[in-house]
Amino acid sequence: MSERFVMRPEHEHPHAPDSSLNFNESVYTNAFDATSPVGGWMRLGNRVNEGHAELSVCLYLPDGRIACQFKRPKITSNERFEAGGLKYQVIDPLRSVSMEYEGDLIIVDDPEALREPQALFAHGPRLPGHVRWLHEAESPVHGGEPVHDGVQTMYGRDFSLGHFNQHSRARGEIRVGDEVWAIDGRGWRDHSWGPRYWQAIYYYRLFIANFSNGDGFMLLKITDRQGKVRREGVLLVDGRYEEILDLDVMTKWTGRQDPAFVRLGVMTERRRVRIDGEINVLAPLRNRRKAGDDVLVSRIAEGFTRFDWEGRKGWGMTEYIERIEDGALAGFPI
CATH class of the missing domain: 2.40.370.10 (AttH-like domain)
Incomplete structure (x- = not known):
């Protein structure tokens, strides 16, 4: 991969947006407990040229319920990964990051309700939630910025220009209402930037x-x-x-x-x-x-x-x- 992509510590941080209306800079993490069926994923995609971010939190609880949130909070810059209660921080570039959400979560007893979510999002039950996990690298970084225009990117240049990912040790917790689940296991993260639909x-x-x-x-x-x-x-x-x-x-x-x-x-x-x-x-x-x-x-x-x-x-x-x-x-x- 090193002959096709360049990956530097500064790529961990937000990039200057280009002029594309659909410029997106996205950070994603997932984490799962090693001993119990609980975990989930969180994503924040900054679409600063459109004036908003895409916020996604999707948690899979041990009893089969899903606790989730999807929003488009307003943003005015691409200087940080923080919007709508979701925050991503680089602790040690290429080695350690954290992601945290504080806010309400929609409780989905039957995942079939997500097929037509308007009623669920408008009237579904909600509970206060808090999620935080720390990722510490257990692998090299895979990917980066292509070294020239002829390099095939992972998803294609009309979805992202730069993209890298990494497997990690993951620790933290999920809180939904009065219930708490520890996360002591592993996970994965990625980070991409460039035009995306x-x-x-x-x-x-x-x-x-x-x-x-x-x-x-x-x-x-x-x-x-x-x-x-x-x-x-x-x-x-x-x-x-x-x-x-x-x-x-x-x-x-x-x-x-x-x-x-x-x-x-x-x-x-x-x-x-x-x-x-x-x-x-x-x-x-x-x-x-x-x-x-x-x-x-x-x-x-x-x-x-x-x-x-x-x-x-x-x-x-x-x-x-x-x-x-x-x-x-x-x-x-x-």
Whole structure:
């Protein structure tokens, strides 16, 4: 990766926005407890040229409920990652960061309510929430800023220019009302900057996981409108990243065309492995954007997943993003 991307400590901090209306600078973290099925993810995307940020908090509680919040708080600069009660701080560049949310959370007893969320967001039950976790690196940084215009970026230049990610040791806690859950486990983070519309992704399948011995993976299969497929990602083994050479994805679907189970075949220079993932709880989210007289819609399915890597168990995320056109999912049933 070092021959294709440059990664410096200053890339951890906000970048000067370019003139693109849809310039976005995004930070994301997830964290999962090692011994109990609790965890989640938080994201803040600064869209300063549009005057707002995208705030997302999605927490998976042990009894199957989801506690979440989605907002577009106003911002006037890209000088910090802080808006709407969500704050991200760089403690030690490339080594340690924290993310914290203070505010109310929508309590979702049945995740199906997220398919048409207007009523849920307007009238759903809410409780005060507090989330904080600290990430300490357990891997190198993967990615960075491309060294020249010919370098293929992870998601494509119409989704982000610079992008890096890292697996981490994660510690903290989740508070929802009077209930408290410790987070003592592992997680993953990423940071990207550049022009972004969610609808620039035609469809992709993303898998992220950590295991108790510190190993993990980030695996991406992404397809454009012309059917061109790219496979990107890494296996983390003994503290080192191995770039993947090939990735096969087999999905078992529910009657609602949601992923329920995945089987992954992964090849690097050093190994060939099979990884299975059972989706524990799925948050069926969507993103809508107006483009002229049209409304473009994408499905964003966020699955809290229990992975099995040849007998080792770990927690992580399964994320399926795709355009919805004429009521049909672009990638289903692939």
